[in-house]
Amino acid sequence: QKEVEQDPGPLSVPEGAIVSLNCTYSNSAFQYFMWYRQYSRKGPELLMYTYSSGNKEDGRFTAQVDKSSKYISLFIRDSQPSDSATYLCAMSAAGNQFYFGTGTSLTVIP
């Protein structure tokens, strides 16, 4: 079993929709939770970073962490065609190694 599970999609939504992306994990030592956006043939771009449980909002993006359920989410409001990309969750314990989800491919249709 992978440390981090993420539904690969693909996910297709109309422009303006609210998108919900999720990851589950098994390692209760994880404390740092990140969401990366990766466009085709590009490097992952850090979107959101959260430490421990709670919510964090940045513009149209909201990240939620529920450590009791070992579940994290990324919400995208008013989705735009430019949001079309692969979204990777990543997490780590107090150390260097990141564990990534497999990524969810999102397409926002104009």
Place this chain on the structure above:
Amino acid sequence: AAGVIQSPRHLIKEKRETATLKCYPIPRHDTVYWYQQGPGQDPQFLISFYEKMQSDKGSIPDRFSAQQFSDYHSELNMSSLELGDSALYFCASSSSGGVQETQYFGPGTRLLVL
């Protein structure tokens, strides 16, 4: 703002050849990480360096080695290349003085082994 720089961006090699990938971290970042991402796969952690010392090791094959230099740039040396080494290789950097867990990725080097 300056980002992580990787070179070359694309590389084609034949089996059993060697390759060297270079990574230049964001200025004042002292930690470098290497990842391998196969087609449709998530990035797999290979190895990391902090202040020129290896700090963590993941699924890096014995045929690969890496080091970090005094200017904090890092090189990943790959020998006896195999077809299965074809992948995107990402370098990421972070600052121990900042939020260490936020790693910033470079654009990647796409390696094709024929």
